[in-house]
Amino acid sequence: MAEEVKLLKTWSSPFGLRIVWALKLKGIEYESIDEDLSNKSALLLHSNPVHKKIPVLIHNGKPISESLLILEYIDQTWTQNPILPQHPLEKARQRFWAKFNDDKLIPSIWSVFGNGGKEREEALLENLELVERELKVKGKRFFGGDEIGLADLAFGWLANLIGVFEAVTGLKLIDGRFPLLSAWIQEFSDIPVIKDSWPSHDELVVKYQALYDKFHAK
C-alpha cells in the first residue's frame, strides 16, 4: 500500500515545525496542510476533536496529535535515522528534557513576553541555565549526543525564535550568558534540513510584534 502522510500545521508554529524536521530527517514524503487557526478546517476538528490544535499527523487516514507523541510515533514507524536512543535510561533523559521544554521553558518565555518584569525574567534565565547545564553534563554537540534527537527537536524553536523574541522585546537572553546553548543553536541551525524549513525571520518579527503590542496595549 502506498503510504499517505498528511501534516496539519501552521506556517509559524514551532510545534508543527518539529514534525516537519522529523519527517525530513527520516526522508518521508508528506503533504503539508497549513491551517488558519481563526477558521479551523473540518479535517482538523475531526482529527483532533479533544484539543482542536495543530500539529496533527494523519498516516493512512489515522490521526495522531500532540507533537511529542507524533515524534514518538514517527520514530517507531520509520526507524531510519533514529530520533530516540535504544537504551531506556537515555530515552527517559531525552523525553525528560523535551517535557521540560514544553512544561517549563516555553511557559516561562511566554510569561516574560506577555507580562514581563524582573521576577519572570529571572525564572526564564533559571530555566535556560538548567538547559545549559544539561549540555555541559552531556558534553556533546546535541542534547541527543552526536546526532540530533527528541530533545533537540523540542528545543529547536530556540534556534530561530529566540532571535525574534529578542528583536521584539529588546532583551538579550542567550549570547554572552549561555555559551553552550549558543554553540548548540549554531550547530542545530547549520543542519540543512533545519535551515531550509525556517519561516522567514522578518515575517515572524511582524507576527510576534503584533502579538506583543496586543498584550501590552492593555
Next chain:
Amino acid sequence: MAEEVKLLKTWSSPFGLRIVWALKLKGIEYESIDEDLSNKSALLLHSNPVHKKIPVLIHNGKPISESLLILEYIDQTWTQNPILPQHPLEKARQRFWAKFNDDKLIPSIWSVFGNGGKEREEALLENLELVERELKVKGKRFFGGDEIGLADLAFGWLANLIGVFEAVTGLKLIDGRFPLLSAWIQEFSDIPVIKDSWPSHDELVVKYQALYDKFHAK
C-alpha cells in the same frame, strides 16, 4: 548483578501510586521510601535536581523522574505484563489520554477544589465527558483494552480520590452522570494489586479537608 530498585514517593501522591502499581503488576521487588515534602531528603534533591519532586525511580543507582516517563522506562526495562501496546497508533492513543489526564483533567479538578464556581465545574465535567466518550469508543473494560495500560494507570487516581474529593467538597461528579467511567472505576478498583495499594480513604479525607479549609479560609 542483583537489581536494586528504589522508589521515592509520598504516602498519598497519586503520581507515586502509579509507579507502585506498575512495579507490582510487573512483579518487581523494590524498596519504597516515603518522602516528607516539607523536608526533602538529600537523595530526592540529588536524584531530581530540576524539579525536586516525587516520584523518582532509582534503578541500580540511576534516577528517572516524571511519573509517565518512569512508567515508560519500567515497561521497556521489564517487559512482562506490558503497560503499552506494541502498535505505534495504539501506543500514541494510550499516551494521548495519559497526557490529557495530567495536562487537562487534573488541573481542572484542582481548579474546582481550590476556587470552585459554576464555570470551573462545567470545565471539569466537560473533561470527564471526553474521558467517558473514549471508554465508549474503545468499548473495552479498560482504556488499554482488556488489560490495564498506561492510560488506566494515569487515570487511576480517579478510582480512589474522586470519592475523597466528593466527600470534602460535597459535589457529586461521577455516579449517575458517567456510567462507563463508574464501571471502569469498579473494574480498576477490583484488581488486587490496585486495591491493596490504596492509602486509607479516611486519612485522605483528613488530608484533603485540611487543604480545602486552607484554600477557602482566605
